[in-house]
Amino acid sequence: MGDGQPAAEVLSAELAALRARAGNPSFRKMADRSGQISHTTLHEAVRGTRFPSWDTTREFVRACDADEQQWRRRWEELKGVPPEPAVPVGDTAEAAVVKTPAEPVLISAEPAVAEKPRHRRRYALAAVAFVVVLVAAVGAIVVPKLKSGSLVDVGARVPGDNSQFVDDVTVPDGAVLHVGETVQKVWELRNTGSVAWHQRYLQRMDLPPSPGTCRTPDRVLIGDTPPGDHVMVSVPLTASPAPGRCWIGWKMVDAKGAELFSTRRPVYVLVTVVS
Incomplete structure (x- = not known):
């Protein structure tokens, strides 16, 4: 949060911006889309007086047809939720439960995998390098530069506008x-x-x-x-x-x-x- 702005205020502003991008539907319409939460609770989420629960945030996001997983990560970041603990892997891994604050997720038991971790890391690094090269190549093609050095806005309705x-x-x-x-x-x-x-x-x-x-x-x-x-x-x-x-x-x-x-x-x- 920049300048010490409370997490509740930051999240409420971002949810308000999401609602605006969705066409600013009324809170009653959003509540109808959700079917799980009242319009007053949805309105409270953008007032910034308190940090909304994940259930409230999720229904707000769903009512705006946004990416639920992306907003879950953002909610956890602002809430200060610690990362999920790693599942221990022994000679014979047993079923383990990884819990998030709102929804426990059961990870089924499977035998310990004895694959070569070095090979997996090598494959992962190669994949990351490929994506970086691909993004750079695409950027060089579709994002031309102005003479001043600033990037052209490819979403501009008038060519050369920025x-x-x-x-x-x-x-x-x-x-x-x-x-x-x-x-x-x-x-x-x-x-x-x-x-x-x-x-x-x-x-x-x-x-x-x-x-x-x-x-x-x-x-x-x-x-x-x-x-x-x-x-x-x-x-x-x-x-x-x-x-x-x-x-x-x-x-x-x-x-x-x-x-x-x-x-x-x-x-x-x-x-x-x-x-």
Whole structure:
């Protein structure tokens, strides 16, 4: 966790981002998809007031059609779960039970394997080396570079287009706002591509926004920005009418609302609202 941010806050922000990427379904719809958990429990998972159980996190992830195993590893990392103990192997291995905090997994007994460990390590190293070479080769083919040396965004809708998040100029992540308080959120972006930006906007990902969340315009104009230049993008933000946590993601779009960088993570505002 960066800057000492509590694990509950980190996980809640990441779950909120997952929900936004899934199209921001309502918590009632997510509860219907799950069939195992209430909408209030799902909503509590993104408030950041306490670390959600794995059962809650799993149902949240399933409702967003995300990779359950990947999120289990992330949940354990933030929870601080120690790695599973290795199963002892003797002359005759007996059945052993490896337990995780939530779900015991029985590993069936099998005779001890007396294969050559050196050969297995050699095969594993060869496989890793092959994958590294393959990834490097594919990267050299499909990820060309700009003259400036920065990588081209292969997910950009306009060839040669690219962008870079530089800084949260105001209202840093985790800032505390009072109920109904209005502030000006400012991001600094840089045009790292070869295409000039004109008539572009930052647009909220959760449109229409859920009742009770922080209020902002649906989208804000990005000033004309030539390649290599920086631009400040400002949006008025009014805290929610009740205490809680507020995460809003924003993506760059054109005048018609079409997203320009499909593979880029959104810029976002993350605040804690208190009474």
